Amino acid sequence: MDILQKAFELIYKNGYQATSIDVIIASTNVTKGAFFYHFKNKESMGLALIEEVLSPGMYASMVRPLETSEDILEAIYQMMEGLLIDNPFFNIAYGCPAINLIEEMGPLNEAFADALRKIVLQWQEAIQKSLYEAQESGRIAKNTSPQQAALFITAGYGGVRNMGKILGKNCYLTYLKAFKHYLSTLK
Amino acid sequence: MDILQKAFELIYKNGYQATSIDVIIASTNVTKGAFFYHFKNKESMGLALIEEVLSPGMYASMVRPLETSEDILEAIYQMMEGLLIDNPFFNIAYGCPAINLIEEMGPLNEAFADALRKIVLQWQEAIQKSLYEAQESGRIAKNTSPQQAALFITAGYGGVRNMGKILGKNCYLTYLKAFKHYLSTLK
DNA sequence: GTAAAAACATACTAACTAGTATGTTCTGCG
DNA sequence: CGCAGAACATACTAGTTAGTATGTTTTTAC
Numbered sequence: 001m002d003i004l005q006k007a008f009e010l011i012y013k014n015g016y017q018a019t020s021i022d023v024i025i026a027s028t029n030v031t032k033g034a035f036f037y038h039f040k041n042k043e044s045m046g047l048a049l050i051e052e053v054l055s056p057g058m059y060a061s062m063v064r065p066l067e068t069s070e071d072i073l074e075a076i077y078q079m080m081e082g083l084l085i086d087n088p089f090f091n092i093a094y095g096c097p098a099i100n101l102i103e104e105m106g107p108l109n110e111a112f113a114d115a116l117r118k119i120v121l122q123w124q125e126a127i128q129k130s131l132y133e134a135q136e137s138g139r140i141a142k143n144t145s146p147q148q149a150a151l152f153i154t155a156g157y158g159g160v161r162n163m164g165k166i167l168g169k170n171c172y173l174t175y176l177k178a179f180k181h182y183l184s185t186l187k
Numbered sequence: 188m189d190i191l192q193k194a195f196e197l198i199y200k201n202g203y204q205a206t207s208i209d210v211i212i213a214s215t216n217v218t219k220g221a222f223f224y225h226f227k228n229k230e231s232m233g234l235a236l237i238e239e240v241l242s243p244g245m246y247a248s249m250v251r252p253l254e255t256s257e258d259i260l261e262a263i264y265q266m267m268e269g270l271l272i273d274n275p276f277f278n279i280a281y282g283c284p285a286i287n288l289i290e291e292m293g294p295l296n297e298a299f300a301d302a303l304r305k306i307v308l309q310w311q312e313a314i315q316k317s318l319y320e321a322q323e324s325g326r327i328a329k330n331t332s333p334q335q336a337a338l339f340i341t342a343g344y345g346g347v348r349n350m351g352k353i354l355g356k357n358c359y360l361t362y363l364k365a366f367k368h369y370l371s372t373l374k
Numbered sequence: 375g376t377a378a379a380a381a382c383a384t385a386c387t388a389a390c391t392a393g394t395a396t397g398t399t400c401t402g403c404g
Numbered sequence: 405c406g407c408a409g410a411a412c413a414t415a416c417t418a419g420t421t422a423g424t425a426t427g428t429t430t431t432t433a434c
Contacts, residue, residue: 103290106352107280117353152365159346165293166304178339185372
């Protein structure tokens with residue numbers, strides 16, 4: 001469904017509430033009748049967008065890079081660098097689409113919050129599991145809680161995405177250096 | 188100016204664009220004529236709100252707690268705990284008003300971005316300076332860049348504020364534990 | 375081939391939006 | 405007092421919003 005992809009791009013740049021249905025359909029070749037035939041209302045389109053566009057994309061960038069049995073700290077770093085630097089769909093000025101939606105809709109709509117929470121928890125659990133297994137197999141030290149570290153890492157990501165909107169690419173690069181240093185303390 | 192305080196509260200909860208002038212004036216005893224007598228337009232009210240309400244409040248919670256010559260790591264931790272837990276004006280579900288505005292308006296309005304960047308840089312520089320001085324006087328190790336650490340710390344704050352919106356208070360508490368552990372690696 | 379249902383398209387509506395036009399009231403000053 | 409400007413108040417406007425009502429076309433089932 002092409003309309004979800006276009007809606008995703010518009011909402012990524014302008015926010016969910018600020019992106020009107022009229023603008024979405026004007027930028028595709030879909031009429032209002034077709035829109036409301038496929039979606040009960042704007043909210044259900046937003047939820048479909050999270051499920052069908054955002055979630056799969058986030059999973060590919062956040063969780064899959066961790067599916068390695070090699071150096072897990074390196075994998076975590078590569079995942080972060082991939083998200084911040086290499087991802088061609090994201091724009092520093094617009095941040096992360098998932099973080100944006102959490103920020104805007106988390107407090108306003110419980111269904112949005114539920115769908116977004118799933119993405120975040122999935123990511124945290126993947127990091128946590130990786131760290132735990134590395135600890136068990138003796139590849140990294142056991143003096144850090146995997147759960148705490150996973151939350152700490154994901155929080156850092158959300159924050160630097162926010163900061164990048166006003167400070168630009170430089171803060172991504174500085175952040176990555178600090179992040180690498182942090183990861184080295186987990187060894 | 189009482190209207191700025193009320194507008195601040197409404198925007199904190201609902202976002203800047205989603206808070207209409209009509210709603211602001213309806214929740215105060217100010218009419219539209221008075222509103223547009225005091226502010227050229229909605230944008231200039233938003234900017235006044237940042238300068239006169241948000242900036243002073245943020246400075247008091249973010250920078251002033253660092254004005255100590257004692258244990259700087261403890262001061263940084265207390266600042267973070269004060270921001271996340273003790274601040275009676277903030278609500279976990281609504282996050283941090285400054286972070287919210289950066290997220291929503293940073294990409295859309297250069298004047299907003301400038302005003303918000305000032306707040307963030309002021310905070311980062313205060314942390315950076317504290318860490319640098321502690322390093323110079325030998326109270327903490329010199330193996331970490333104060334600039335990188337300051338950015339890392341502020342990013343973490345923004346991120347956990349975002350995450351708290353969907354994960355609730357528990358993630359604040361877990362974050363603070365991880366944060367304390369991180370600070371201990373700077374010793 | 376035709377009837378029914380799916381998949382649209384067009385024109386509308388009621389509520390809301392920032393902002394304006396045009397008034398009125400208050401407040402200090404000579 | 406009187407009068408000028410500051411400080412409001414009220415009524416309006418043009419544009420936008422999500423959603424609907426009512427159509428038409430396209431596909432599917434038999």
